[in-house]
Amino acid sequence: MDLLLSIDNLNVYFYRSEGVLKAVDGISYNLHKGEVLGIVGESGSGKSVSVLSIVRLLPANGKIVDGSISFDGKDILKLSMNELQDIRGKDIGFVFQDPMSSLNPVITVGQQVMEPLLWHNLCSREEAYKRAKNMLGMVGIPFPEERMKEYPFQFSGGMRQRVMIAIALICNPKLLIADEPTTSLDVTTQAQIIRLLKNMRSELDMSVILITHNLALTSNFCDRLIIMYASNMMETGGTKDVLNTPSHPYTRFLLDAVPDIEVEKELVPIPGTIPDLINPPEGCKFHPRCPMSMDICRTEKPPLFPVGDGHYSACWLCGRE
C-alpha cells in the first residue's frame, strides 16, 4: 500500500499564561492509502491536536515546535497558506464533534455543502448545486433538494452530522479526518454514523482517521489503532491485536471501561486523574495511575517496544523481556 500520511516526532506546544502545555509530545505514525486508523484516548490526551496539526488548524496559541508532517508527498509544515488552503477541504475532509456548533447557523445547509467546491474553484455553481444535492442524498438525507434551503437548526443532531460528512466528502478527499464524530449523538445514531462512514470509505476509496474515546466504535471499522494518553502514544498496532492482546496497562484500563451489553460486566473506572500537562510527571506519564509502576517508570520515559507484528507498546514492562 502507498503511504499517504507520515508524521514524525510531532511536538505541539500550547503557550498559556500558566506556562507551556505540551499537547503532543513527540508522536510518529504512518497512514496508508485506503487505511482506517483509529486514535483513541481520553479527552485532553492530545488526539485532536495531533490531527488538527495535519492541516495546521491549531488555535492561535498552539504551535508545532518540532517534527515533520508529510501528506501525499508534500511537506505540510513548509507549505504556504495558499497551498495549505488548497489541501484543506479538497484533499483532506474534516468532520467535527458537535455538528450543531460546527455548522454556521445563519447560512443555508446547501450553501455550506457547496462551499468547498466553490472555494476551490472545482466547478460552476450549478454543477456544485447538483453535486451537493447528490452528496446529501448519498449520506442519507431525504429530500435533499428541499433541505438544502434550510438552516442547520432545522436538522436533528444525526442529520446535522450527515451534513458535516457531506461537506467533508464533497470534494472527494484522499483523507477523511473524523474527530469524535459521534460523541454528541445518541447510541443508535452513533452506530448509523459509523456505518455511514464505513460505507462511504469503501465507496469513495479514501483513508480515514477516526478519533474517539470509545474503543468499542473502532473494533469493526478501524484497521489500526493508536492509544494516546497525556500527549503520548501508549500503544499502537492492528485493531485486533490491540483489542485482543493489549500490552499496555492503560489500554487494559480502557478496555475494562468499555460498556458491553452482551457480557454483564462491571465498569471499572480508572483510578486517579489525568496529569497536569503543564507540569507533567517525569518518566512514563501514566505511572501515577498505573498499578504496576516500577522505579524506572518514575524517571525514564519508555520508548515504543515491539510486542508483536506491527504492534508496539510504550511500557517498561514490555521492554524488560
Place this chain on the structure above:
Amino acid sequence: MTQYIIKRIGWIIFNLLVLSLIAFILIKNVPGSFLELQILIGQAGTMGTGLTISEVEKVRGVETEMMKRWGEDVPLWQQYLTFIKGLVTLDMGPSFRWPTQTIEEIIANTFPVSFTIAILAVTIAIIIGIPLGVLAALKQNSWIDYLVSALVMVVSAIPNYVMAVFVIFLFSFWIPILPTYGWGQPKNYILPVLAMSFGPIGSIAGYMRTSLLDALKQDYIRTAWAKGGTERHVIFGHAMKNSLIPLVTILGPMISHLILGTVFVEGMFGVPGMGQYFSQAAGSRDYPLMMAQTVIFGLILMIMNLIVDIIYFFLDPRIRVSRR
C-alpha cells in the same frame, strides 16, 4: 410577518397607554407648578421689581385659559381622558413654556431635525466604527488593536458636549473652514453630526470587535477553515455575518438615544431639535410637553425596537423560520 407586526403595534399602543397613565400620575403629583416657577425663578430672580412675597402669593393658583385642561377643577381621570383624546386627535394644545406653539407643531418642527441628525451620526458611526472594530479584532493584541481599544475607551468616556468643543476648535479655529453655530445650510450639519458620532463610533467599534472575536472563536469558523476557506471566505462570508446580527440590537436604542439625548450638542451648534424643548419641560413643569415627551420617548424606543426586530427577522434565519 404582517400579523406579527400588527400584534406588535397593538402592544405598542397598549404600552403607551400604560406609560402615559403612569407618567400622568407621577407628573400630577410632583410638587411645583409652571406659573410658580416662572414667577419665582424666571422673574423674581432676575427682574422682580421689589416683588414681595404677598404679590407672588396672589399669582399662585391663578390659571390662564390654556392651563385649564390641566387644572384641578375637573377630576384627575377626566384630565387624563382629555389628554388621551388630545393624543389621539393630535390636538394636545399649547405647551406652557412655548405658549404660541402647540405640542404637535413643536414635534412636527423638531422631530425631522433630530431624526436626520441622529441617522446621519449613526451612519457615520457605522461606516467608521465597523471597519475599526473588524480591524482591531483581526489584529487582536497588536498595536492596531490597542490603539483602537484605547480610542474606543476615550471616545466613549468623553461626553458629547466636550466633543462638541473639540470639533469646534478643530474645524473652526485650527482649520477655520466651518462656522461654529447656525442652521439651514448643509455645512451646518457637519459639526453637530461629527460631535454626536464619536460616542457611537466608540461603542460600535468596541461592540464589533468583541462580537467578531467571539464569532471567530466559534466551531463553525474552524469548519470553514477546514473547508479550505481563505480569510475573505471565512471572515467576511462566515464570521461577519454572525457578528453583525447582534450589532443591530444596539443600533435601535442608540438611535433613539441620539434623537432625544442631544441637548448639549443642539445648544452648542444651534440645532433646532427636540432635545432642548424636552430637556426644559420637566424642570419648568410644562405638563403638556412633559406628557408628550414621555409618550414620544416611549414611542420612539418601541418603534426602534420593532424595526430592529424586523431587521433581525430578515438577518437571522433562526427567528425568521420559527416565526413563519
Place this chain on the structure above:
Amino acid sequence: MRRFLTIILSLVILSSTFLGTAYAEKVFRWSGSWGNTWDLSFHQGFIWVHMMGLTEGLIKWDKDMNPVKGMAESYTISKDGTVYTFKIRKDAKWSNGDKVTAYDFEYGIKYILSPKNGRGSFFGGAWYIKNAKDYANAVISDPNQVGIKVLDEYTIQFTLDGPHPDFLTTCALPTLYPMHRTSIEKLGNKAFDAGNLVTNGPYKLVGYTPNVEYILEKNPYYYDADKVEVDKIVGKLGGDPFLMYRRNEVDLINVGAAQLPVIEKDPILKKELITFPQSTVNLMYFSYFEHPAFDDRRVLTALQKAIDKEKICKFVYRGLAKPAYSVVTDLIPGSTANDPEVVEKFRFDPEAARKLLAEAGYPGGKGFPTVHFLIHSGQANDPLILAVKSEWEKNLGIKVIIDNYEQGVWSVKRFEIQSEPTFTFSGASYLYPDPAAPLTLNYAEGCLVASLKTKDLVEKVRLEKEQTEALKAGDEKKASELAKRIHNIIYTRSTPEARKILSLVQQAQRTTDPKKRLELYRQANKIRDINMYSSFPLVQPMSARLVKSNFEVPFNKYLVGFPVGFAYIRTK
C-alpha cells in the same frame, strides 16, 4: 495632492470672506437668550421685545434712558396727576402699513392685563391704571371698568388710581404697548410667528427658529426709520458665546468673571471689554420659621457684619461686583445705598459681629441654631452662597447647612413653614431710574410683613393657608373672617418703622413736586435700610460685555445690561 488640497482650502476660505464682505447690509449679530414667545402677554423676557425695538409705546427711552415721546405726539397730565391724555402721532404706522391708533393701545394693554391670556408677575405702570389690578386678578371681569378711554382715533386717556409721576416713564415698558388687533383676531396664536407678527417699532421680525436664532429687519414704515442705522439684527440663542465671538460670528456677548482672565491677556479683547454697573442687588431672604434669635436685632446685625463683601467681590466676582448695603441700588434716585450711616452699620467687622452675637446670648456661636440655606438646583454652583456660608461659619462659629432642591420642589418648599431658621437667595432688579420703581405701595405694604417677628409671620402664613382652604371649600364667611385676622396681624404687630415707611410712600405717591417726592422716598429708603432685617443685601453685580470695535452700543443699566434699543446702535 497636498498642493491641490491647499488650493481648494484657500479657495474655500477666500470665497467665504468674499461672501462676507460683498454683503452691503449692516448686520448686527448678538448672543443672548430669549423668552419662548413673541406674545407680549407672556412676560417671560418681555422686556427684551422693547429693547430690540420691535414695538414702541407712547413714550420711549432715548439712549440715556430719558423718557421721550415715542408714538405720542403730545400729552397732558391733569393737575392732580391722575389723568394722562396722549395724542398719537399721525405718521405712526404698523410694519404692514396700517396706521397706529388709540384703539391699538386700548386693545394691547387690555390684552396684556386679561387673565385669559398669558401671565406675568410684573405689570409695571399698567397697575397704576384704575381697576387694572382687579381686572388682571379676575376680581372684576368687565374690561370697560379699567381706566382706559379712547377719545378719538388718535387720542387715548388713562385714569390712574392716584398720582404716579413715574407712569410716564413706565409707558416705555411693554405692559403699556399697543398690539395689532386685526392680525391677532384673525390668526390667533399664529399672529406671533415670524412673518405674521405686526410691530410698530423700528424693526420687524422676519425669522425665528426657537432655541437657534431670530432675525429682525428694519421696519420701513417706522416714522424715524432714517435714523435707524443697522439694517438687520441677528440674535443667536445658543452656542458658546465666547467661542462665537472669537470666531467673529457675533458682535456682542455677555461675559462673566470666569472669562475675565482670558480677556485680560488678549490686547484686542481687552479693548473691546465694556463693564458698567447694574441696577440689581443679590440678596438673601428669611423664609418662614419661628426662632427668637432672629427677632433680635443684635443677632441680625451680627450676621450681616460677619460677611466680608469686599473680599467676595474681589475674589468670587473678580471685581465684577461691589458690596451692597441696601436692597435698592445707587442707580435709583433716592437710594441710600451709599449713606455713611447705612454703610457703617453693616460694614464687615468680625470683632463687632462676634461681640453682638455674644451680647445676644450666643458667645462664639454657642447655642445658636443651625441655619439652613434653601437653594434650588440652578443655584447649586453659585459661589456667593458658599462664600456666605463660609464667612458665617468662620467668623461667627455658627453652623450652616445647604439644602439643595430641584427647582419645582424648591418653589413649593420655599413657602412652607420651616422647622429651623432658613434663608433663600435671590436677586432684585429695578427696571427704570425712578424712586418709585422699587418703592411701590405694594412693596411698602410688604415691609409691614417683613417687619413682623418670626412667630407672627408664621402665624400669618398659617392663617393664609387656612384662608385658601376655606375659599376652596366655598366658606366665604370663614375666609373673610380670616382675612380680617391676617390684616390685624400685619397692621398691629408690625414695627413702627415699617408703618412709617408705608406712610412716607403713601405721602410720596401723592406728591407731585419732584424734589419733595424724592426726599420722601429717600427717607423711606433710609429707614428701611437701617431698620429692616428680613432681607440681607449682599452684592451689586456689574455687567461685562464684549462688543466688536466697529459698533457702538448704548447699554441699559436697569434691564440687566442689554442694549437700550437696537435703533441706537451705531457703526464706526
